[in-house]
Each structure stands twice: as structure tokens, then as C-alpha cells.
Amino acid sequence: MSWIPGLTRCVAVLRRPRRTLPIKAPAPAPSMADQEEDYSSLPLTERFTHKIWKVRKGAYEDAAKQFEVTPDEHDPAFRPFLNEPSLWKGAVADSNVAAQQEGIAALCAFLKFGGREGCTRTRGSTIGPIVEKGLASTRAATKASSLEAILLYIELDTPAPIIDDLLPALSNKQPKIIAATLAALTATYHSYGCKTVDPKPVLKLLPKVFGHADKNVRAEATNLAVEFYRWLREAMKPMFWNDLKPTQQTEMEAQFEKIKSEPAPKQERYLRSQQAAMARAPPPGAGGAEEEEEAEGDGVEIDAFDLAEPQDVLSKVASDFHEQLASAKWKERKEALEALYATLNVPRIKDGDFAEITRALAKCMKDANIAVVTQAAQCIEVLAKGIRKSFGKYRSIVTSPIMERLKEKKASVSDALGAALDQVFIATSLSEVLEDTIEFLKHKNPQVKEGTMKFLIRCLKNTRNAPSKTEVTSIAEAAKKLLSESVEVLRSGGAEVLGTVMKIMGERAMGPHLEGLDDIRKTKIKEYFDTAEVKAKDKPKAAPAPTPRAAAPAAAPKKVVAKKPAPKKATTAPSPQPQEQGSLAPQPTARSIPGSKLGLPKPSSLAAPGAGLKAPMKRTLPGPGGAPPTASPRRPPSQTPPEEDGPAPPRLALGRGLAGRSLAKAAPAPAPAAAASSISPPPNSGLTALERAELEELRLDKERLIRQADDLRQERSRLNSEVQELKNQNAQLIEDHTRDVLSIKAKETQLVRARSDCEAAEAMCGQLRREMERLKRALTREERANTTSLASPGRESATDSAGIYRDTGIYGAPQDNARTAYPSRTRLSFNSALSEEKENSGDALAAQYGRTKTSQDIGRTGRTSAASGSGRGSPAPPNYSSAMENSSKQDGNGAANVQPVESWKRAAEVTNALKAKIEQMKARQGINRN
Structure with missing residues (x-):
């Protein structure tokens, strides 16, 4: 019986006397206040990588608040995150959705206030996580912050790198990521427009996303295509239209019909470079509005030529083309031209030697069969449209034969010839086609005159460069001859030519050319002037540009009286009066005031450890772009005390920040490129907030004085020109007076006689x-x-x-x-x-x-x-x-x-x-x- 010994032991244990054990109280748990205090004392960069998500979330929030209160993009608060861009990769891809939301918001604040440097250093490590975990997030705030971060990356620098980072996401396996990326691209083009953001890389990939199995992806692709149509209209179709299914084309056409009546879109957000250019532009009253309208108009007019890739068509031309074109049967000649038209009809043609083909087409203008002439004109049209500026060397070959053939009265032939001439003009310029046009306005055939006149009117309406005075004179003389023609169409055309030129050059410039015309003709010209729509405007030559700021240091140094800083708050010591170096008395500084934030101990590189205020080292400020240090703007270079070999005497009157301490001896003038830069250099990390504010004020004063100097220089130049003009007028008046006196004396002599x-x-x-x-x-x-x-x-x-x-x-x-x-x-x-x-x-x-x-x-x-x-x-x-x-x-x-x-x-x-x-x-x- 094996269980008896065990039972005996249990009974023995139960009979033992009981001993009372002391009860230990549980150790108090650490309070939340102690935990927060411990975590808040950690550096911000360490909290960004903490294992507790709440600590990371708090760090993201603190960082966003800290970025918002920085004075400029060179604040030391940005330096740790610029040195370690990987911190933002973990923030935007945080495993906790709440922390991730705050992390992406902190990145937006960092980009908004940190400037271009923050963009270029961090975008390589953040765009991918934002696309994969931010844009596809289920939280609306996270998605909005992710899209804003992408738009900020584009705004701060250039769009191309961001688009290149977004396009790989269109090949992702997850449909939601593809759809989110397409939505981000749609928002990007909607905000910045197709002129700022190149649409070609995205247009090439549209057929692929249109063939995706997920309906959400196809829906977002449709939205992106509609956005492209708002900007590009029909120019976008050659890039991808033929790759779509017929049902998709029908659906797209229905979507396009809805927005055809909408006005032309305008850019809603601008790059920082565009914002700077707009700030430098003249106000709307001084012509800036017209220039802005022209710029906006240029942004909308994007054609297929700008979007398409050049294609080699010379290798596709039939080898027996010239033999067929020399055939005695007009049908064979027409078929050869039709095959050539099919080969040349591409959005963009790769440049090559088209001289032989052009001469053959020019020879076809003399063909007896009008069908051959029409087809040859269409070939010239697509060739000029495909190679654009390169067609200029072939213009003289085809222009005269086409104009000579304008004698045909059939509308289809004249329309084809006119379209060919229009494309030749677009590929060249008004100045290049004007000589032949003026010559054919003198042709004995009225039909040739009429066709040439209509071509000249179209050229004047569509040219973007105003003709020169010599060209205006030749056009006006030819048009005035048309006013005396026996055919009403030619007379009206002559008046329309003069009215269109007047719209370009202005009424005052065309006044001398209209002298001698009767009132009826002038009234007719004025009617065409009022109704004409032109794209070119004659503008006076721009005044010579003012001397750039880069040349300012090369001039003789001038004494600049700096603006006195505004009085500080009561917590700061009053600024002492300037005294000689040997009579400086100790004054309370910002660091020595009790309760001041500047009184906290802070490591600084201004003096050696333990030196205190006895031997402060001279502070030097780096010049723009890393140039040699320059002296303080408040002390002209001619008054800067020379640098001594020994330690500098103590200067205790530091109540005014940088204005009270000697910075450095004036350095040589910086390079022109560095001097012209308007970006302030990053201040020394050892500067206090008061000193930074003082330095910023000095920089603002310097920039203001430079602007004032530029304004005064321009004003002086303007006044000098006015004085010279008045002198010329005075000399002319004296000459006229002398001439009048001599004339009066001659008349008096004649009267006496x-x-x-x-x-x-x-x-x-x-x-x-x-x-x-x-x-x-x-x-x-x-x-x-x-x-x-x-x-x-x-x-x-x-x-x-x-x-x-x-x-x-x-x-x-x-x-x-x-x-x-x-x-x-x-x-x-x-x-x-x-x-x-x-x-x-x-x-x-x-x-x-x-x-x-x-x-x-x-x-x-x-x-x-x-x-x-x-x-x-x-x-x-x-x-x-x-x-x-x-x-x-x-x-x-x-x-x-x-x-x-x-x-x-x-x-x-x-x-x-x-x-x-x-x-x-x-x-x-x-x-x-x-």
C-alpha cells in the first residue's frame, strides 16, 4: 500500500503549530506624471523612434507645434530632421494608425515651414511609404495629410521627381493602392495644371490602368482622363485613345461632352518658384494682368506635338514613290500621295532629309488633275505639322507653287491649299512668309489675290510676334492697293488687313499709313479694327535692366545708416548709448536678467569653456551660400575695427543683441552669384532667440536698403533720360525760334522793298x-x-x-x-x-x-x-x-x-x-x- 506513507506525512504537517508570516505591502506603481516627465525629457529624435506608440504620437505633435513657431526655414529646430531623414520614414509608416496620422501631419508642417532643403532631403525615403500606407489608409485625416504632403513636395521643388516616384505604384498588386495613386495624380494635375506638371509619363500608362480588372481602378482612371481632357482637349487622344476598347471610348466621349462647355481651367496652386516670379511681377495696373492672362492662355494651349514622341517616317516611305508619282495615270499619282499621307500623318515626325519629298510635292502643285493637287497639299500640311520648325528650310520650295495654284475656284481645292499654307506659317513665322505673300498680292489673277489676301489675314490674326515697322509699311502699301481694286471682295480684304494690323500695332502707329484715304475707307478699316481678334500686341522695347545686386559690392563702399531697432519689452535691458571702446561700462545683458529664457545655461561656441564674459571671441556670420563671413550690416566696412592678434577687450554692453557686440572684420566682397541670392544663410546654432530676431531685423534692413538703392538708381536713370529728352526738346525749340526769326527778317526786308x-x-x-x-x-x-x-x-x-x-x-x-x-x-x-x-x-x-x-x-x-x-x-x-x-x-x-x-x-x-x-x-x- 504505497499511499500510506504519503498520508502519514500530510497528517504530520497538519499537526505542526502555525507561524504568522509578515504581510508585505505592494510597491507603489509609478505615477503617469513621472512617466510623462521622463519621456518628455528625452530628445525629440529619440522619442520619434520610441517603442511606445503614445510616446511617438506625442513626439509627432510636439514636433509639429515646434515647426509652426519657427521664424524661418533655417531655424535649428529643423536641423536634426535634416540630418536624419529616416526619422520621417518611420513617422509616415508608423504601425499605429493614430500615431501615423500625427506623423504625416508633422511631416506636412516640416515641409511647409522647412523649405526646399527639407523637401529634397526627405522625399526619397517618404514618398513610397506615403503612397503605400498613407494614401490607402482608411482614416480620412491620414489620406488628406498624405495628399497634402505630396502636393507640398511638388510645390517646394519640381514635379518630375515626385511623379516618377508615384508611377511605380500603378503596378502594385493591391487595387486600393493603384486607385489611391490615381486619385493623387488627378488632384495633382487639377491643382498645378498640365503646363507645370508634364502629363506625358502618365498618359503613356493610362491604357494599362483602363484595362485593370478592378472597377475602382477603372473609375479613377476615368477621372484622371477627364482631368486631362480639361487641360489638353483633343491633343491627349493620340497618346492612348486607340488602345481603349470601343465601349470605353464611348463612355469617355460621354464624359467629355459634359465638360466641353466649361471654361478653360486655371492653375490653383503654384510652385515656390512661380510664387517668387509672381511677387516680382508688376501690379495688374502696370501690365501685369495682361502678361498673366497670356501666361494662362499659353498653359492651356498644349497640342499633340508637345506630348508625342518623334517617329521615323522616312524609312516607311515606299521605295517606288517617285516612280509612281511620275506615272502618266492620275490615279496612280493620287494613290502614291495617299500612301505618303498615311505615312506622314503622325503627331510628331522625327527630323530627317525631306528635301526630295518636298520638291516632289511642290511639283504636284502644277498637276492638271485637281485631286492630285488636293492630296499633295494635304501631304504638305501633315509634313509641316509633324516637323514644325525644321520645315523652315523647305518653305521656299512649296510656298510659291501653292500660292500660284490658288487660282482654282473649287472650294475643296482652295481649302486644302489654304490649310497647307497655314501649317507652313505655323512651322515658320510671319516674317518668313511675308515676302512671298506681298509678291502674290500683286498677281494679275483676282482669285490668286483673294486667296493670298485671306492667308495674310489669318497669319496676322494668329502670329504671336508683332511685325517690324518695315514689314508693317510693306503690308500697308499692299493693302492700300487692294482698296482700289474693282472687286468688292478684294477691297474689303484690304480694309480687313489694315484693320488687323492696326489691332496689333495700335491706332497711333498706323496713323501715318492711313493718310490720304477717304472717310469711307477709314470707317471700313475702323470696323475691322474693332472686331479683329489677334494674339500679338506691339509692345515698346523694355527699358534696360537695372544694375543687378551682384554688382553692388564691386562699387565703392557707401555708409549705410541702419534703422534703429524697435524698443524691446520690459524684460530686456534698455539699449545703452554708443560709447568708445575704452569707456564701456558693465551693463545688464539679456542673459543676466532673472527669469529670462535667455538666462538659462546653454552651450555656445562663442568663447572657450570657462572664459565667461572676460574674453569673448569675435562672432562671424557666414555669407550667403557659404561665402566668407561678412561684417554686421549695422557697421559699414569702412568703420569696422581691425582685428587684433591678442584677445579682444571685454564688451559688456550686450543689451541690444548683435548690435552691441563686434562681429568681425569686413571680408572681401562675395561672389556675384552668392551676393545675388535672396536666401538667407542658416544662422549659427549658438544664437539665442533675441539675437536671431536682431539678426533677422538687420537682414531685413539690409534688403530694404538694397531695394531702395535699386529704386533710386532706376529713378536716377529715368530722370537722366527725361533731362536728356528735355535738352533735345530745348535745342529743337531754339532751332525753330532761330528759323522763325530769320524768316520774319526776310519778310520784313521783302516788305521794305x-x-x-x-x-x-x-x-x-x-x-x-x-x-x-x-x-x-x-x-x-x-x-x-x-x-x-x-x-x-x-x-x-x-x-x-x-x-x-x-x-x-x-x-x-x-x-x-x-x-x-x-x-x-x-x-x-x-x-x-x-x-x-x-x-x-x-x-x-x-x-x-x-x-x-x-x-x-x-x-x-x-x-x-x-x-x-x-x-x-x-x-x-x-x-x-x-x-x-x-x-x-x-x-x-x-x-x-x-x-x-x-x-x-x-x-x-x-x-x-x-x-x-x-x-x-x-x-x-x-x-x-x-
């Missing part, structure tokens, strides 16, 4: 008037004498004819002794009249009168040759002798002598002529006075 001529003419007129009166009186006397001689015809007739000769006494002594009834009175009156005339008139009057018929030769003295001689034996003048002969042949009735009557008539005629001349002189004098 005219007045003297008028006075001389008036005197001559009076003289002639008196002479005429005397002649009248002499004539009256002669008539009386003749009347008396007629009364006694026997003796008086002979006596009269001889008596006149004797009594005048002009031509010499009398020939006989016969006397008239009035010899003395007749001789006296007539002789005195003629002698007075000669003395007053001289040669001038003798020339004007042509000498009197009663004298043979009158000299300069106004006296006859007979009077100057002895007065004897002088022969009678021929005219007078003939008069005497005529008188002797008269009948016995004794006809009167008509010689005095003829002399009086001639004198009257001369007087009338002189009067007419006087009136002409008076009229000229009145014109000169006016």
Missing part, C-alpha cells in the same frame, strides 16, 4: 498822269491850229506842214522862213513839253515808250542829238519826212496832220500799261503783307 517799289511806281504814275495832261493840252492846241489852217486852205496848208516842223524845234533849224499864224506859241508849248518829259524820265522812260515818233535818237541825258548840236542843218527824221510827204500829197482841202494824234494814243497805251503794272505790284505787296 515792296514799299519802295510801290512808292516809285506811284511817283511814276503821277509823272505819267501829268505828262498825259500836257499831251492832251498840246493836242488841243494842235487841233485848234489845224482848224485855223483849214479855214484858209491855200496858204495855210503848206505853212502848217512846214510850220509844225519849224515851230517844234526838235530836229534842228527851220528849213524855210515861212511862219504859221501861231509860230511862237506852238513852238514854245510843244518844245517845253517834250523837253520836260526827257529830263524827268531818262532812258527808262525812253525804253518804255519806245522813243517818240517825232525824235530820231534820245540819249541818256533826255535831250535830242539836234539840241546838243548847233541846231543847224540837222535832217528831219524819216518818220517825220514821210509824214510831211503824206501831208503834201493831200488834196487841196488841206487835211489835218494826224501825227500828234498817234503820239497821244501811244502815250495813252503806255500809261495804261504802267497802271496795270502798278496794280500788279500793289497786289503782290498785299500778298507779302499777309
